[in-house]
Amino acid sequence: MSSTATVAAPRPVAAHHAEPTGLWSWITTVDHKRIGIMYGVTAFVWFLVAGIEALMIRVQLFVPNNHFVSAETYNSLFTMHALTMIFGALMPLTAAFFNFIVPLQVGARDVAFPRLNALSYWLFLFGGIFLNVGWVFKAAPDAGWFAYAPLTIEAWAPGLHMDFYVLGLQVLGLSSIIASLNFIITIINLRAPGMRLMRMPIFTWMTLITSVLIVTAMAVFTIAITELMFDRVFGTNFFNTVDAGADPLLWQHLFWMFGHPEVYILIIPIMGMVSEVLPTFSRKPLFGYNVMVFSGVLIGWLGWGVWSHHMFATGMGPIADSFFALSTMLIAIPTGIKIFNWLGTIYGGSVRFTTAMLFSVGFIAMFTIGGISGVMHSSAPSDLQQTDTYFVVAHIHYVFFGGTVMGLWSAMYYWYPKVFGRLLDEKMGKAHFWLTMVGMNLTFFPMHFVGMFGMPRRTWTYGPEQGFTIWNQVETIGSFIIALATLIFAVNLFTAWKRGRVAGPNPWGAATLEWSIPSPPPVYNFREIPVVHSRMPLWEGDPTKAAGIPHGRAEEETEQVTLGGAALAEVGDVHDENKMSAHDLGIHLPPPSFWPIVLAFGITLIFVGLIFRQLTGAMHSLWYLMIAGVAITVLSIYAWAFEPGH
Amino acid sequence: MRAAPARLWSVALAAAPLLLAACGGKEHLRQYPQTTFYPTTQFARTTDGLFMLSLILGVAVGVAVLAIMVYFLWRYRYRPGAPEPKQIHGNTRLEVAWTLIPAVILAVIAVPTVKAIFSTQPEPPADALTVEVIGKQWWWEFRYPQPNGDTIITANEIHVPTGRTVHLLLKSDNVLHAFWVPAMGGKRDLITNRINHLIFKPEQTGVYFGQCGEFCGTSHALMRMRLVAHTPQGFQQWLTSEAAPAAEPLPTDSAVLLGKQLVTQGACAGCHLIEGTPMAGRTGPSLTHFGRRRTLAAGILDNNAENLRRWLRNPPEMKPGSKMPNLNLTEQQITYMVAYLQSLQ
Numbered sequence: 001m002s003s004t005a006t007v008a009a010p011r012p013v014a015a016h017h018a019e020p021t022g023l024w025s026w027i028t029t030v031d032h033k034r035i036g037i038m039y040g041v042t043a044f045v046w047f048l049v050a051g052i053e054a055l056m057i058r059v060q061l062f063v064p065n066n067h068f069v070s071a072e073t074y075n076s077l078f079t080m081h082a083l084t085m086i087f088g089a090l091m092p093l094t095a096a097f098f099n100f101i102v103p104l105q106v107g108a109r110d111v112a113f114p115r116l117n118a119l120s121y122w123l124f125l126f127g128g129i130f131l132n133v134g135w136v137f138k139a140a141p142d143a144g145w146f147a148y149a150p151l152t153i154e155a156w157a158p159g160l161h162m163d164f165y166v167l168g169l170q171v172l173g174l175s176s177i178i179a180s181l182n183f184i185i186t187i188i189n190l191r192a193p194g195m196r197l198m199r200m201p202i203f204t205w206m207t208l209i210t211s212v213l214i215v216t217a218m219a220v221f222t223i224a225i226t227e228l229m230f231d232r233v234f235g236t237n238f239f240n241t242v243d244a245g246a247d248p249l250l251w252q253h254l255f256w257m258f259g260h261p262e263v264y265i266l267i268i269p270i271m272g273m274v275s276e277v278l279p280t281f282s283r284k285p286l287f288g289y290n291v292m293v294f295s296g297v298l299i300g301w302l303g304w305g306v307w308s309h310h311m312f313a314t315g316m317g318p319i320a321d322s323f324f325a326l327s328t329m330l331i332a333i334p335t336g337i338k339i340f341n342w343l344g345t346i347y348g349g350s351v352r353f354t355t356a357m358l359f360s361v362g363f364i365a366m367f368t369i370g371g372i373s374g375v376m377h378s379s380a381p382s383d384l385q386q387t388d389t390y391f392v393v394a395h396i397h398y399v400f401f402g403g404t405v406m407g408l409w410s411a412m413y414y415w416y417p418k419v420f421g422r423l424l425d426e427k428m429g430k431a432h433f434w435l436t437m438v439g440m441n442l443t444f445f446p447m448h449f450v451g452m453f454g455m456p457r458r459t460w461t462y463g464p465e466q467g468f469t470i471w472n473q474v475e476t477i478g479s480f481i482i483a484l485a486t487l488i489f490a491v492n493l494f495t496a497w498k499r500g501r502v503a504g505p506n507p508w509g510a511a512t513l514e515w516s517i518p519s520p521p522p523v524y525n526f527r528e529i530p531v532v533h534s535r536m537p538l539w540e541g542d543p544t545k546a547a548g549i550p551h552g553r554a555e556e557e558t559e560q561v562t563l564g565g566a567a568l569a570e571v572g573d574v575h576d577e578n579k580m581s582a583h584d585l586g587i588h589l590p591p592p593s594f595w596p597i598v599l600a601f602g603i604t605l606i607f608v609g610l611i612f613r614q615l616t617g618a619m620h621s622l623w624y625l626m627i628a629g630v631a632i633t634v635l636s637i638y639a640w641a642f643e644p645g646h
Numbered sequence: 647m648r649a650a651p652a653r654l655w656s657v658a659l660a661a662a663p664l665l666l667a668a669c670g671g672k673e674h675l676r677q678y679p680q681t682t683f684y685p686t687t688q689f690a691r692t693t694d695g696l697f698m699l700s701l702i703l704g705v706a707v708g709v710a711v712l713a714i715m716v717y718f719l720w721r722y723r724y725r726p727g728a729p730e731p732k733q734i735h736g737n738t739r740l741e742v743a744w745t746l747i748p749a750v751i752l753a754v755i756a757v758p759t760v761k762a763i764f765s766t767q768p769e770p771p772a773d774a775l776t777v778e779v780i781g782k783q784w785w786w787e788f789r790y791p792q793p794n795g796d797t798i799i800t801a802n803e804i805h806v807p808t809g810r811t812v813h814l815l816l817k818s819d820n821v822l823h824a825f826w827v828p829a830m831g832g833k834r835d836l837i838t839n840r841i842n843h844l845i846f847k848p849e850q851t852g853v854y855f856g857q858c859g860e861f862c863g864t865s866h867a868l869m870r871m872r873l874v875a876h877t878p879q880g881f882q883q884w885l886t887s888e889a890a891p892a893a894e895p896l897p898t899d900s901a902v903l904l905g906k907q908l909v910t911q912g913a914c915a916g917c918h919l920i921e922g923t924p925m926a927g928r929t930g931p932s933l934t935h936f937g938r939r940r941t942l943a944a945g946i947l948d949n950n951a952e953n954l955r956r957w958l959r960n961p962p963e964m965k966p967g968s969k970m971p972n973l974n975l976t977e978q979q980i981t982y983m984v985a986y987l988q989s990l991q
Binding site for chain 1 (some may be wrong): 732
């Protein structure tokens, strides 16, 4: 885009910050930016893995009565596709942005607890690998990500499959809870002077809401899988229905009390990202900032009162059905407000069609479709025909792929230059966007039809007489178009890293603090902590924009705008000072530490110990590995606590 | 509002495929035998009506949002040399408006929804036909309790009369399943240690497809069924003949006699029930009137000699995870067994 001025700098300044390099420096890093990059790279790899699982599903369903994969493999494929996408790819991709962007947006030098941040990354890495080790033993989880009891108890799920589920997800859940506590505290405590809550960038706001949801929802899930683990490993009786009288609905209530907020955990951050991209490329402030914040809070809050709309077919009775139908419909109101306010942001603007903008616009369109089919499910009697069919598969993919993934890709194009100092290629980006749009609609739109025509989900095959064939073939073709688009994206991500156009500090002319510092940012982020006077600090000095910046007070407007100790006009130039290390500048940064990775290893080992009970058939190996894990955990916590901070 | 007619048109166009499907009638049913768009009960018509209502409103809102978005993107695209846009940061009146309008639209869906929630879960009338449905991995058992205390047991093909309310008692002694015959109405789960209810009144005779709707393990995809709706007289005839013990082979028919010997004295007896013979196994489906069923292996194959041979050769190959093992039968044995099983009319 010729319209978005690129600051001509010889090359990104990454090498100039006197940062340590090499593998060891990454293993011991506590820098939120490096951890963010590690989150992003790892999660993108999981995205590709889960995508390949999806392609195998689509190949299997290309013709009726197909035997491309066995029934057992198919059941593992759809289970692992969901688990890997949700816990391996989408949540961690949002976490990558939380990590990298949020401290920059609030004007902080790092997150509140840098070593804890490293711990949550290493737990995520080990937990993800652990969950997938099941494939090696031909024992990947196979009862669906929802894992309805009693299909998951020893009697109906012998073998290791569901052990990998309960134990792997414990590790991943721990990682999410730790990371979210860190973000909450960072956002509450580390905001730059002058950044009141209602001056926070909208993405930071949505991160805060999401983090609160993760801490609370993951706690419920932790209880559920701990109980299931006790049933499986120690023979307790939470979900064991065989002669033991347990009620399988207990699992469903616990699971969806986590599972529905989880849906919002996956979409609220994206709403924040899109709310950053749209104003930047429309050259206007976000329409109705206050309402956007409060509708986000409301979505998160209402998200706690709708879980049983996943359970209309369980026969809860008319009163409960009515309550959950109405509460679900209510959520459409704040969601609709967001969509209309995004349109209001575009209205009267000067729209630049960068790839980031295209993906954000695509997000609005696809998410609207997913939202509408969501309202259709909320009508409980109607949902009795839709639930557990491909109609719901269509709905969740419009929300998660059309919504979450497209929004994440928008954020990738938008913030990649901040992270790596170079722009992603726009030509490849546009090919990526249009192929994704075509592919996703070909893949997921026919699922609405085939679902209403009677195709249940989670079925490894269908009969030719059922009439589903032609629609499934269109879907499979579409899925390979998505694969092609993703391949182009992967090439773009890789080539731009070394060869992309140099971005400069603020290639998009955006308004928030992260764009006030060089790209990639120096290790200490801000040479001097900025003082914030408004919601859009970088648009503040611009006379054409100042009028539109709310909450700027008269007396503050007369003050000098300070960013990194320099007047606004000078910010963005690469000063010699930027080549100086944090130490030279007298900035204290937390020292690197290898205890987070050791602690993560110890914690993971405890859970690995639990799973090996059946591999060896002898209980002593359980104690062996677990005691080793406990020993490492205790030792590393002790060493961590007494590690010098300077 | 000059744009209104154009918008209405696009609504109609977008909704057309589904509306056509809904109105397609018998032809649509022939193409998609398990479709939700061929409601034959009040229950199914209610769910279908709510679907159409929410579809039309949803498509109208969706098309409006997308049209406005595309128009704004085109109208407010960047033009070289244009001044920076006016910096608007919100409009309270507009924002209140687009809070209230969706609320009204939702109310239009909410009121009939709540009504339908109650109307589709009524108390069964006293003359309702009660059928116990028991989900198995991966087939269905249907039990008809009789006034005399007997129970007629059949599998994978549920027979009901038209013009009389059917009250299903849904149970499972293993994992969860869901009973779903779309033409009769929505699905309902079969939950271990609970009894669920599904109530509908068939109006139209015919054979309808159904399938398990809740993931239940390896061969969940192959847990299908047929629902046969008879006239009231036809149903009585079916019930009477179903209550009779299994047909005895003619003494002259040696193949059937040999088959009976193989079935009733072989491994089959451990799991299957054939009334009128010593076979009383309760693990697998009842075979008392097996020869009359339209399908075998829970709705996945037409019930004919060729398919039955394939099944008997190696059941787990056709239904992965099936509890019926490969019995390593010879072709000759299979021929006799098929002859006997097909004679069980």
